[in-house]
Amino acid sequence: MKRFKFILQKEFKQIFRDKGMLPIIFLMPIMQLMVLSFAATFDVHNINMEIIDKDQSSLSQQLISKYASSSYFNILQNTPYDADNGESLQTGEAVIILEIPQDFEKNIIHHQPTQLSAKVDAIDGMSAGVSVNYAQSIIRDFQDNYLQEKGLLLKNGLKINISNLNWYNNSLNYKFYMVPGLLVLLVSMIGIFLTSMNIVKEKEIGTIEQLNVTPITKAEFIIGKLFPFWCIGMFVLSLGLSIAKLVFDIPIQGPLSIVFAFAMIYLLVVLGLGLIISTLSDTQQQSMFIAWFFMIVFVLLSGLFTPIENMPGWAQDLTLLNPVRYFIEIMRNVLLKGASWADVKMNFFIIGIYGIIINALAVLLYRKTN
Secondary structure (H helix, E strand, O other): OHHHHHHHHHHHHHHHHOOOHHHHHHHHHHHHHHHHHHHOOOOOOOEEEEEEEOOOOHHHHHHHHHHHHOOOEEEEEEEOOOOOOOHHHHHOOOOEEEEEOOOHHHHHHOOOOEEEEEEEEOOOHHHHHHHHHHHHHHHHHHHHHHHHHHOOOHHHOOOEEEEEEEEOOOOOOHHHHHHHHHHHHHHHHHHHHHHHOHHHHHHHHOOHHHHHOOOOOHHHHHHHHHHHHHHHHHHHHHHHHHHHHHOOOOOOOOOHHHHHHHHHHHHHHHHHHHHHHHHHOOOHHHHHHHHHHHHHHHHHOOOOOOOHHHOOHHHHHHHOOOHHHHHHHHHHHHHHHOOOHHHHHHHHHHHHHHHHHHHHHHHHHOOOOO
16 A cells, blocks of 8 residues: 555656646646537538529518528528539539529419529538438428418428539448548548657657767758658558548549659658657657647648638637648549549648748757767
8 A cells, every 4th residue: 555655656757847748737637628529520511502593583582681680501692593614613612502593483483393402511411311301491491481472281282392413422431421530530641640759758768969970961860760650651641541541442533643742742741740859858858748639629720530621710810720621622523523633733732831930949949969
């Protein structure tokens, strides 16, 4: 019993003696709770919708106004013809393209069934299903309101149907949505955790002093630390893509060269961030806590589990600083949508700037003494 008390006292003293650990233990969990409890939501809001109104009648405008007044939909544009043939779904600007047929008002006035059609971005099968249900509920409300205004009953024959066509994931297979994102998560975790313990481990065992007295430059030192883990990350990505195709039958619609080119730059970002953590940490335990904190934030603000569009505005702004977000977008858009270089070039530009800044900081913050 005495030995157990002695061990407990020793551990608590060691934790509270390390001033760097106190903010990690108490401050970071509070920050995570405050930020991520708002961002990690499964509610579907702010559904971007494009409407093609071929009827251009007063009733079609009334239906459109019901979508516009709903808190669930954002009307991107309202055109009388199919202007882009689904381009807004390809670019990710719209989640649903709703088409109102030419005889919409005529059919309703004459109590004839009328058919609306919807094209849905179904990469995220769960969100797609919820979005379609919301769209159908507004159709039902519109129908009920019209019947009440005219004093009609359902037996009079008025019936408005909506048919939907799921793009990019016809079967609504949730694995098609999750596996590319989980592969990004796996590569990121391997990169940041391995490198975050690298330099600090050398500090603990005392070998860092031997490296400091060598004539090697700081840049050469950082590159030497990065390259082995960069190779490991690329190997894990290749293996993961093979498993995704062979085991889960994930479709590969676009060129894999885009995925690998982006991964080459992306790994420099997460590995550089891991080295910054390792440089600033005094113990491996401290570096692991910091790396885990960043990974939790990156994952829940990446759109991996919940669409970014459903988060509050300030949380959506935070995701712009999240490198994981951009890789997940690349993976899903290339593998499932068949995106080309023109569709993802902005992601390359952002992650390239990110990589330059992170690795420059890794070199500058490494304290080398000759």
